[in-house]
Structure formats: C-alpha cells, structure tokens
Amino acid sequence: MKNFNRIASFLFLITCSFSDAFAQGNSLLWEISGKGSTDTSYLFGTIHIRDKRVFNLGDSTYYAINKTRALFGELNIQNKSEIKKYASDIMMPAGTSLKTLLSASDYKVVKKYCKKHLGVYAILINKVKPIFISAVISSNLLKKDEKNELDTYLQEYAAKQGKTIGGLETVKEQMAVLNKLSLQEQANILLDQITNIEEEKVMMEHMLQIYLSESLDSLDVLVQSDSSSSEEFDEAILNERNKIMVERMETQIRNQPTFFAVGAAHLAGDKGLIMLLRKKGYNVRPVKRK
Secondary structure, three states: OHHHHHHHHHHHOOOOOOOHHHOOOEOOEEEEEEOOEEEEEEEEEEOOOOOHHHHOOHHHHHHHHHHOOEEEEOOOOOOHHHHHHOHHHHEOOOOOOHHHHOOHHHHHHHHHHHHHHOHHHHHHOOOEOHHHHHHHHHHHHOOOOOOOOHHHHHHHHHHHOOOEEEEOOOHHHHHHHHOOOOHHHHHHHHHHHHHOHHHHHHHHHHHHHHHHOOEHHHHHHHHOOOOOOOHHHHHHHHHHHHHHHHHHHHHHHHHOOEEEEEEHHHOOOOOOHHHHHHHOOOEEEEOOOO
C-alpha cells in the first residue's frame, strides 16, 4: 500500500520531512512570539477527521484561541462560495473515466467494493477524479462521532467567539497540488487502496494513535516510511506549501495575534513550519495541553 500511504497522510495529516537533528518532541500546540511582536500567536497541529478522540483539546487550546483575534486554517472552510467555485475541479475531464484507466478485471474490483460500501457515491466513480473517491473510502473507515471534522469545528468555535477566520491557502492552490498526480496514478492508488483495505484500516488507526500521542516526529516517520510518490509531488505537497504558508503566517502575525490550525505533519522537520518560523527569528515553544 505504498502509494496510498502517502495520499492518506496528505488528506489527514499532511506530509513533512524528518530529521533527528530537528526533532520536535511531543506537542501539538506551539506558542509563537518574538521578532518585535508584542502579542502571542499559536500554531496547532490538526487531523482532518471526526473521531471524538481527537476533540479532547484541553483548556490550553481553548485559552490560546480565546487569547488571539483570528483563526487561520489551511483553508477558510467558512468561505463556502470559494469552495463551490472550484467544485467542478473534482470531476473527470470529458472523455475520461475510471473504466478507461483500469483493466476490465481491476475496474470490476473497484466497482464491486464501491457499490457495497459507498452507497450513492458508487455511481460517481466514473465521473469524479479517483483521488476524491479514495478520500471518501478513507473517511468511511474512521469513526464519525462528531458532526464536523476537527478543522471545521475549530473554525466554527472561533467564529462564534467573534474571531476573524482565514486560510493560509486557497482551494485553487490545493487543487493544483492534487492535480500533480496524473489520473492514471490516482486510479492506481484507488485500486491499491481497495485491494489492501484491511491493511489501510490498521494503518489509519496506527496513525491516529500516534497523533493522539502528540509525537510530531513519529507522525513524520510514519509518513516518510514510503517514498513511492514522484519527487515533483513530494516537493509540491510539502516544501512548496510550507514556504508559502510561513510567509502568509508572518504577514498575519504582524497584522494581529492569530491561532493557526493546520495539518499536524506540517509542523515537524527541518523544512516544517516550526523550524521555518524559528529561522525567521521567532521564538516557537511547545505548550502543554491540559
């Protein structure tokens, strides 16, 4: 399941590079200060799921949100109009379908699984890009205790407190990253996922347990345990995005104290957000959640 491990991590954690020399330790919540800033901002590692176990945020997290004036996620999920604007990007181009990308026997395997497990979504397998079908399959393997994913919950909570809500990326930019995977690669990933679905269930639970332990380095080791994606995709999904994010974070920090909530694996590594902020002169220290 090498191909799918990378994509699953993108969808639920977001990847980053690992280096023992830059180990971050056990923390999901980080305080950002210094570089002439009189106010404190925060960085929090999220996971894009609805399992109730990840919603035990602790008083420190709520304190950090309430102390700041804005909450910025990867995307501004509250901006429904922008999300709808790019809804068509999830659709297959004219003349292409999953059936044309897989052999007859492989297509039969995917169709049979989707018909059994995806309900109405099964009719979309030839219309929607395979990577998004993979995302639906993965989400169905996880518990859905809460109404919304953690990211959405955090933005809704902050909005109710009167905080400004924003995003470090646009929908267009995130779509561009996914589009670096060819449709054939996406179809192969979907087939690999379904063929090895039991292994994926184990992997997803293992990933969740590591997240709950708050070990950024262990999360990164898990993500980096395979290197099957193209170098171009790895660069786009990680380093290029982190560089853009940290520039926009710095602009926002100068503007107002902000709580940043992004995929947990964006935080670690020598090219992760924690080290990038430190290289820019900020003090970034872990905050114990309690």
